[in-house]
Amino acid sequence: MPVARTHAIALVGVAGHLVEVEADIQNGLPGLLLVGLPDTALREARDRIRAAIVNSREQWPQRRITVGLSPASLPKRGSGFDASIAVAILAAAGAVPAAAIEGVAFVGELGLDGQLRPVPGVLPAAAAAAASGLRRVAVPRANAAEASLVPGVRVLSAGTLPGLLRWLRDGASSPADPVQVIDGGREPAGRAPGGGPPGPGPDLADVLGQPTARRAAEISAAGGHHLCLLGPPGAGKTMLAERIPALLPRLDMAAALEVTSIHSVAGALPDQGPLLTVPPFCAPHHTASKAAIVGGGSGVIRPGAASLAHRGLLFLDEAPEFGRDVLDALRQPLESGEVVIARSGLTARFPARFTLVLAANPCPCAKGPGHQSGCECTPAVRRRYLARLSGPLLDRVDVKAEFLPVSRGELLSDAAFAERSAVVAARVAAARQRAAERLRGTPWRLNAEIPGREFSRRFRPAAGALAPLERAMDRGQISARGVHRALRVAWTLADLAGLPRPGAEQTSYALGLWLGGPA
Amino acid sequence: MADKDDLGRRGEQLAAEYLQQSGMRVLDRNWRCAAGELDIVAVDRRVLVACEVKTRSGLGFGSPLEAVSRRKQARLRRLAICWIHAHGVLFDEVRVDVIGLLRDRAGHFTIEHVRGVG
Numbered sequence: 001m002p003v004a005r006t007h008a009i010a011l012v013g014v015a016g017h018l019v020e021v022e023a024d025i026q027n028g029l030p031g032l033l034l035v036g037l038p039d040t041a042l043r044e045a046r047d048r049i050r051a052a053i054v055n056s057r058e059q060w061p062q063r064r065i066t067v068g069l070s071p072a073s074l075p076k077r078g079s080g081f082d083a084s085i086a087v088a089i090l091a092a093a094g095a096v097p098a099a100a101i102e103g104v105a106f107v108g109e110l111g112l113d114g115q116l117r118p119v120p121g122v123l124p125a126a127a128a129a130a131a132s133g134l135r136r137v138a139v140p141r142a143n144a145a146e147a148s149l150v151p152g153v154r155v156l157s158a159g160t161l162p163g164l165l166r167w168l169r170d171g172a173s174s175p176a177d178p179v180q181v182i183d184g185g186r187e188p189a190g191r192a193p194g195g196g197p198p199g200p201g202p203d204l205a206d207v208l209g210q211p212t213a214r215r216a217a218e219i220s221a222a223g224g225h226h227l228c229l230l231g232p233p234g235a236g237k238t239m240l241a242e243r244i245p246a247l248l249p250r251l252d253m254a255a256a257l258e259v260t261s262i263h264s265v266a267g268a269l270p271d272q273g274p275l276l277t278v279p280p281f282c283a284p285h286h287t288a289s290k291a292a293i294v295g296g297g298s299g300v301i302r303p304g305a306a307s308l309a310h311r312g313l314l315f316l317d318e319a320p321e322f323g324r325d326v327l328d329a330l331r332q333p334l335e336s337g338e339v340v341i342a343r344s345g346l347t348a349r350f351p352a353r354f355t356l357v358l359a360a361n362p363c364p365c366a367k368g369p370g371h372q373s374g375c376e377c378t379p380a381v382r383r384r385y386l387a388r389l390s391g392p393l394l395d396r397v398d399v400k401a402e403f404l405p406v407s408r409g410e411l412l413s414d415a416a417f418a419e420r421s422a423v424v425a426a427r428v429a430a431a432r433q434r435a436a437e438r439l440r441g442t443p444w445r446l447n448a449e450i451p452g453r454e455f456s457r458r459f460r461p462a463a464g465a466l467a468p469l470e471r472a473m474d475r476g477q478i479s480a481r482g483v484h485r486a487l488r489v490a491w492t493l494a495d496l497a498g499l500p501r502p503g504a505e506q507t508s509y510a511l512g513l514w515l516g517g518p519a
Numbered sequence: 520m521a522d523k524d525d526l527g528r529r530g531e532q533l534a535a536e537y538l539q540q541s542g543m544r545v546l547d548r549n550w551r552c553a554a555g556e557l558d559i560v561a562v563d564r565r566v567l568v569a570c571e572v573k574t575r576s577g578l579g580f581g582s583p584l585e586a587v588s589r590r591k592q593a594r595l596r597r598l599a600i601c602w603i604h605a606h607g608v609l610f611d612e613v614r615v616d617v618i619g620l621l622r623d624r625a626g627h628f629t630i631e632h633v634r635g636v637g
Contacts (some may be wrong), residue, residue, distance in 0.1 A: 030585045062582045
């Protein structure tokens, strides 16, 4: 059989595309020609595959081999095609029966000794295979758990090429490397997503002396509102931000698969139990580049921090220290919930619907306000420092909370009032539930996602509730867009309080959160 | 050294016999010029065939055919043109063939003939 055909998956962003791998063996001088827009890592596959096949004690065809990857116009990157190319060559040489490779997608990098090595992005690859109608996916053993998260595929996992070939030939497992067959989509017992208590970790009750900031975190979690924390060093900004994921409900199955896919492409999945069900928390350092935040990179396009924080929290500590272009680059994901990276020949899309949490010191010296602290920043310097945040970014932040330095007495007295994360998480879950019921039949799930025009149509607040906002608008404190922003928060406050619609109390509170101010 | 050269000569001899058996006429052997050497020059109907012969006694260094790189293919084609110039003859077509011979332990040869490589 001179031509054999297998399937592999090319990833563009987190979307997988089915690639047909054809191997043709013709008379001619021995050699392997790889065509179909391969990148350097894939071009090197020629030498890797040859060594792997020979070291697997298989016969390397001493003739002219042409391997074509189609569609040829799609750029193909990385080493994940090794396994499919090797199997296609052996099938073309007649060493593997054609029936056995029918309807199988092969994913995996080959070691020179014939080992099957794990590759990033196996979860979206398996999902793409299933969506294209392939029933079986052969993956390296280390990726088996990840691939088996996809419902409707049968996962064959092997540690080595000889083990996989043995299974393809006669369906038997070799004793040295048994092939495991797992039916995808069956969630292992005890790790059901959605429910379950949040794991042990930092607790909201640890953030003492900042009751309003804790409340702001709760509001942000309940409505998905972006949050800005302003305060002197040591007041607990970072501490509070780290505790917000515990307030959020666990991800449902669809969201968990989405989040896990992104982390899979980034190669950032934990080995044990790869399904991520806890909302991710991503805290890039302020020296991070634009590509590190929104994604990019030469060659393989990797998701950035904004995408790794999808359905979770993106925490920018010392936000004014971030590069201007980095902060500006966040506008697209904040607006559309996804990052689009265009390159010659392809456009990669990464979902990036995150809750933004900014933390900033009130002034660049970071000594805190007050005469005794030793801060010598002039008002102009302080204004300029925070102005780096204003405009595009701060305009989209609905909840602003200011931290004040706390005395020892306040810390002690607050200990009696600080609620544990679990208590607050229950209120957040109830508020989200109420919002979800109200938004049933709309594309939105959280108050923060409701477009402004809907507030004058479907979601009108109670009579008279708009008065505080209208007065603020007359005074020039808030723009028309700001009114919509405050209304979103007001709806969340109503959800948290169990009210059918926000009243004047909620809109006043929301206005206060929008304007920010001392806690 | 002598062993290796003997093997090469024996291989070329067998290759020439093989070509004649398959209906080709051998015109020249081990023809040299400044640019290099042609192992066998033969005629297949109206086509001039420049033939490179590679003989191996084992696969330790890869198959005999693998030893003919792209550069060598190009050189063989140039040499074929040189041969035509030197002999003042005309051909419709020039072809480069490679013959690989592998000797097993018992001293038997396996012949592989690849036509039209370069």
